[in-house]
Amino acid sequence: MKDVKFGIFCEDISQKTFVIEFLKQFQKNGSLNFIYNKDFSYKYKGQNSVHVLNTYSEVSIIGFRDFLLDLLFVGIDFDDRDRTKFDQEYKKLQSKLPDQTKNKTIIFFPVQAIEHWMLFIKFKIENPNSTKNISQDIEKISRKEAKKQIYGTYKPSKKISEKFTFEIFSDLKISWLIAKSESFKYFAKSFETILHTFNTP
Numbered sequence: 001m002k003d004v005k006f007g008i009f010c011e012d013i014s015q016k017t018f019v020i021e022f023l024k025q026f027q028k029n030g031s032l033n034f035i036y037n038k039d040f041s042y043k044y045k046g047q048n049s050v051h052v053l054n055t056y057s058e059v060s061i062i063g064f065r066d067f068l069l070d071l072l073f074v075g076i077d078f079d080d081r082d083r084t085k086f087d088q089e090y091k092k093l094q095s096k097l098p099d100q101t102k103n104k105t106i107i108f109f110p111v112q113a114i115e116h117w118m119l120f121i122k123f124k125i126e127n128p129n130s131t132k133n134i135s136q137d138i139e140k141i142s143r144k145e146a147k148k149q150i151y152g153t154y155k156p157s158k159k160i161s162e163k164f165t166f167e168i169f170s171d172l173k174i175s176w177l178i179a180k181s182e183s184f185k186y187f188a189k190s191f192e193t194i195l196h197t198f199n200t201p
Contacts, residue, residue, distance in 0.1 A: 001033045003070075004198055007040035007063045009056055010075025011049055013158045014114045014165040016041065019073045021169035032198055040067040052076050060101040071194065072105045077113040078183060083139065086111065090186055103197070106190045111139050111183040115146040118168045120180050122150065125171055135180050 006023070008016050023034045044059050046052035056074045063069045081089055086109075093107050110117050119138045123130070141149070148154050151164055178185045 001031055002198060003033045003035055005035045005037050005067075005069050006071040006073065007037045007044075007067060007069045008073045008075070009041070009044050009046055009052065009059050009063070010073065011046045011052055011077060012075075012114075012161065014118075014161045015075035015108070017162050017165040018114055018117070018169050019075070019108075021166060022172065024170075025172070025174065032195070034071075037067055037069060040069065046075070049077060049079060056107075057096050057098060060105050061098055064101055064104060070104065070198070072101065074105060074107045075114070076107065076109055077143075078109055078111040079113070079143070083111055086182060086186075104194065106187065106194060108187040108190075109183055111181070113143045113146060114165075115143065115150045116141065117177065117181060117184055118150050118165065119146055120177055120184075121168050121172055124173060124176060125168075135182075139181075 006019075008019050010016055010019075020036065040063055044062070046055075052074065053076060056076075060072055060074070063072050076093065078086070078089070090107070090109055093109065094102065097105055116138055119141065120134070123134055123138070144154050147156065150168070151160050153160070156164075174188060178188050
């Protein structure tokens with residue numbers, strides 16, 4: 001089994017918890033052993049969206065050079081950007097990465113926020129047999145209301161955010177969420193592409 005040392009640079013605890021829970025699905029039966037570099041993620045914490053956007057390029061260099069990461073996850077909420085321009089916005093973020101880190105860095109860019117991915121999963125848990133197309137219904141919910149529906153409050157504490165994120169993403173159905181969320185599909189494809197490089201002899 002090959003070790004893959006990874007770091008996370010993102011806006012909040014929910015995004016960090018998402019990455020850790022997502023990777024657990026590949027830890028069980030795969031050929032890769034994902035090792036979380038807590039030292040990197042402790043030292044380089046995203047304070048908010050603006051901070052992550054302004055520094056992720058530089059932080060990616062530090063992560064691979066000084067912390068010997070093999071893989072870096074950068075989390076940025078899509079927020080109020082035009083959803084019809086998701087592809088352009090995503091490519092713009094990717095283009096700002098240095099050449100030496102571009103093929104080892106995965107940007108996850110939830111529409112509108114990580115809580116919207118959680119709302120998709122919450123719906124699936126509560127309605128396991130539903131075939132309803134819920135994509136537009138969920139993605140038009142405001143960020144504030146999405147937080148209220150997930151955490152029960154508009155301003156959850158870190159402890160509450162981590163608890164609910166862990167509980168919801170531990171029941172993640174990847175193929176189902178790919179079919180429902182275009183932004184999650186982008187993330188999954190990026191991950192699959194980089195995963196292939198680690199599995200290639």
